[in-house]
Amino acid sequence: MSFICVNKPRAFANRRCAETTARIHRMSEPRQLESDAVKRLPIGRGSETLISARILAGLLLLGAIGCGSKLYPARGTVTYADGRPVTDGFVVFESKDQEKPTTARGEIRTDGSFELGTFKPGDGAMPGKYRALVAPKFDPNAVDKPAKKPPIHPRYAEFKTSGLEFDVTAAGPNEFPIKVTR
Numbered sequence: 708m709s710f711i712c713v714n715k716p717r718a719f720a721n722r723r724c725a726e727t728t729a730r731i732h733r734m735s736e737p738r739q740l741e742s743d744a745v746k747r748l749p750i751g752r753g754s755e756t757l758i759s760a761r762i763l764a765g766l767l768l769l770g771a772i773g774c775g776s777k778l779y780p781a782r783g784t785v786t787y788a789d790g791r792p793v794t795d796g797f798v799v800f801e802s803k804d805q806e807k808p809t810t811a812r813g814e815i816r817t818d819g820s821f822e823l824g825t826f827k828p829g830d831g832a833m834p835g836k837y838r839a840l841v842a843p844k845f846d847p848n849a850v851d852k853p854a855k856k857p858p859i860h861p862r863y864a865e866f867k868t869s870g871l872e873f874d875v876t877a878a879g880p881n882e883f884p885i886k887v888t889r
Contacts, residue, residue, distance in 0.1 A: 778831035779831045779834060779879060779881055781811065781832040781881035781883065783882055783884055784818075786884070787886070788888055792818055793859060795815060795858065796814075796858070796859070797812055797815060797841070797844065798815060799839065801837060802837055804835050811824060811831070811837075813828070814828070815841075832881070834876055835874070836872065837873050837875060838871065839869060839871035839873060839885070841887055842863070
């Protein structure tokens with residue numbers, strides 16, 4: 708690897724070029740790891756590595772399955788008190804009876820209907836007691852515009868104030884009609 712140094716006095720350029728070239732060569736040389744801990748890793752020891760890989764794959768599979776948690780279809784409608792559908796927004800369910808809360812959510816369609824999904828849209832919810840909220844969609848392009856009045860009362864946008872509670876059961880049917888006010 709060589710470099711051409713220009714616009715410098717000849718003696719200075721030769722010394723600087725030599726220093727730069729030496730530094731680049733040192734950086735590109737393979738380095739040995741000095742740590743004893745790294746030297747003791749059992750990487751590449753045949754059956755030990757294969758067994759470790761199988762255990763890791765099994766643990767990842769269990770995590771992906773969710774340790775056997777079964778999901779059940781859950782759907783409903785969101786309407787105003789006069790019966791007209793809410794045509795836009797989200798419904799979010801949050802579990803109440805689990806140590807680590809899980810959520811299921813669904814997008815409100817133009818007819819007011821929604822289907823809950825825990826891991827992907829429409830895949831259902833785990834059985835249990837839930838509190839719910841109904842929130843309008845956020846318009847990311849509305850930053851520079853004046854705030855638009857939400858289509859539903861703001862109290863429905865928080866779990867604490869919505870007053871919405873539901874039970875998802877294995878026996879079903881898990882149909883949840885939700886009435887909101889403006």
